[in-house]
Amino acid sequence: MQEFMSIQEALEKKEGNVSIRGWVYRVRKHKEKIFIVVRDSTDIIQAIVTKENPSLFEKAKKLTIESSLMLAGKLRKEQRAPNGYEIEVASLEIVGLAEPFPITKDLSEEFLLDVRHLALRSRRLVSSLKIRSTVLFALHECLHKKGFVQVDAPIITPITSEGGAETFKVDYFKKKAFLTQSWQFYGETLVSSFEKVYTIAPSFRAEKSRTPRHLTEFWHCEVEQAWASMEDMINVAQDCIMYSIKKVLENNQKELSVLGVEEEYLKKIKAPFPRITYEEAIRLLRKKYEIEYGQDFGAKEEKEIAKQFDNFVVITNYPLSILKFYHGEDPKMPGTGMNFNIFAPEVGEIVDGSAREPDLKKIKERLKKAKIKLKKAEWYLDSRRYGSVPHAGFGLGVERLVQWICKLDNIRDAIAFPRTLTRLEP
Numbered sequence: 001m002q003e004f005m006s007i008q009e010a011l012e013k014k015e016g017n018v019s020i021r022g023w024v025y026r027v028r029k030h031k032e033k034i035f036i037v038v039r040d041s042t043d044i045i046q047a048i049v050t051k052e053n054p055s056l057f058e059k060a061k062k063l064t065i066e067s068s069l070m071l072a073g074k075l076r077k078e079q080r081a082p083n084g085y086e087i088e089v090a091s092l093e094i095v096g097l098a099e100p101f102p103i104t105k106d107l108s109e110e111f112l113l114d115v116r117h118l119a120l121r122s123r124r125l126v127s128s129l130k131i132r133s134t135v136l137f138a139l140h141e142c143l144h145k146k147g148f149v150q151v152d153a154p155i156i157t158p159i160t161s162e163g164g165a166e167t168f169k170v171d172y173f174k175k176k177a178f179l180t181q182s183w184q185f186y187g188e189t190l191v192s193s194f195e196k197v198y199t200i201a202p203s204f205r206a207e208k209s210r211t212p213r214h215l216t217e218f219w220h221c222e223v224e225q226a227w228a229s230m231e232d233m234i235n236v237a238q239d240c241i242m243y244s245i246k247k248v249l250e251n252n253q254k255e256l257s258v259l260g261v262e263e264e265y266l267k268k269i270k271a272p273f274p275r276i277t278y279e280e281a282i283r284l285l286r287k288k289y290e291i292e293y294g295q296d297f298g299a300k301e302e303k304e305i306a307k308q309f310d311n312f313v314v315i316t317n318y319p320l321s322i323l324k325f326y327h328g329e330d331p332k333m334p335g336t337g338m339n340f341n342i343f344a345p346e347v348g349e350i351v352d353g354s355a356r357e358p359d360l361k362k363i364k365e366r367l368k369k370a371k372i373k374l375k376k377a378e379w380y381l382d383s384r385r386y387g388s389v390p391h392a393g394f395g396l397g398v399e400r401l402v403q404w405i406c407k408l409d410n411i412r413d414a415i416a417f418p419r420t421l422t423r424l425e426p
């Protein structure tokens with residue numbers, strides 16, 4: 001068996017004999033010469049076959065876009081070729097001759113999503129997904145270094161933690177069940193065993209809105225810690241974000257360049273992130289347009305606020321009236337929560353967290369006020385019955401972070417097979 005090297009290794013070798021395998025990225029057939037641009041998972045390289053070798057030339061003539069092949073030859077500098085090198089082909093073997101490839105230039109977004117399994121061969125998608133891989137690894141690493149234990153919870157649950165309207169129902173042997181919206185309730189119970197816990201798992205939202213930043217299935221990094229304050233959680237979330245950016249800068253220079261993301265864009269993010277209260281945010285927004293205290297922020301407001309700081313920004317102390325029942329009330333600012341969001345300039349909300357309400361009586365009042373019957377989640381309140389402690393946590397949307405890092409117009413390209421309102425296939 002011949003020894004193959006990746007295209008990246010071939011490019012690093014700069015000269016001499018190389019053997020590579022991959023797929024036809026582009027092919028240009030002239031009378032005397034055929035230029036084949038080959039891609040593999042690492043990069044692209046140009047190969048040339050000339051008529052001087054007739055049997056080779058006949059073989060190369062058959063090549064179609066996305067055919068798989070193995071080839072060997074001599075590498076040399078060639079300024080006109082992509083990446084500046086070219087292989088003079090000495091041997092060529094077609095492994096799988098491709099049928100006419102359905103993806104050509106100028107196709108609609110919808111069509112490209114129909115053939116997502118093929119579109120995933122594009123350099124842009126490969127790049128954003130490699131960065132996603134770095135980010136996921138970085139989040140795990142950052143949390144492990146801080147002593148957090150990964151404890152996962154069921155995806156099929158009897159509860160709706162974030163609100164009934166946005167849940168996917170599951171027929172669970174004739175019982176009503178849901179796809180999880182958040183691991184949080186489980187996380188809050190787990191702090192009494194592990195103190196510092198986290199998960200990175202899919203969450204599901206039956207979002208009826210079609211926006212560039214909503215998926216119906218997204219990956220959720222959720223953290224919960226005993227004896228912790230909102231302050232502590234802001235710091236953990238901030239460290240997770242900064243560590244992810246650092247790791248992408250270390251490992252993904254090539255991918256960033258394919259995506260057209262400049263280093264400066266990532267390096268301008270500085271910790272500690274600026275911090276303002278909800279009330280201050282409202283005042284900021286009022287300079288631009290009308291908004292009432294007590295109104296929740298949408299994408300427009302979130303991006304506008306973050307734009308003003310040209311950095312990630314932390315917003316704290318939302319009015320309790322727009323918060324979920326589990327967020328604790330801030331004794332220093334009654335009527336507001338010990339809660340926070342982190343907004344990214346071009347994407348908006350990336351993190352949502354708070355110090356939780358630890359008091360059983362108070363949390364029951366909040367539930368009553370919000371007209372929520374926990375029914376199947378009575379067990380959640382046991383965390384307050386048996387040795388309740390102050391605790392705090394947050395959820396970070398993995399694709400939102402990747403979307404920001406990769407400067408993606410649409411969150412879809414931060415995940416391989418996006419699930420959205422209108423998209424279940426492939």
Ligand code: 4AD
Pocket residue numbers: 162181182183184205207213214215216218220222223349350351352353354393394395396397398399400
């Ligand atoms: O703000 P959310 O809904 O908060 C929670 O679910 C809390 N229970 C988290 C916690 O405290 N453990 O979601 C948290 C984050 C958002 O800030 C956003 O980044 C992301 O999850 N997110 C989505 N990402 C993509 N598509 C969606 N439909 C998303 N919904 C939330």
Ligand code: MG
Pocket residue numbers: 349351352
């Ligand atoms: Mg939120």
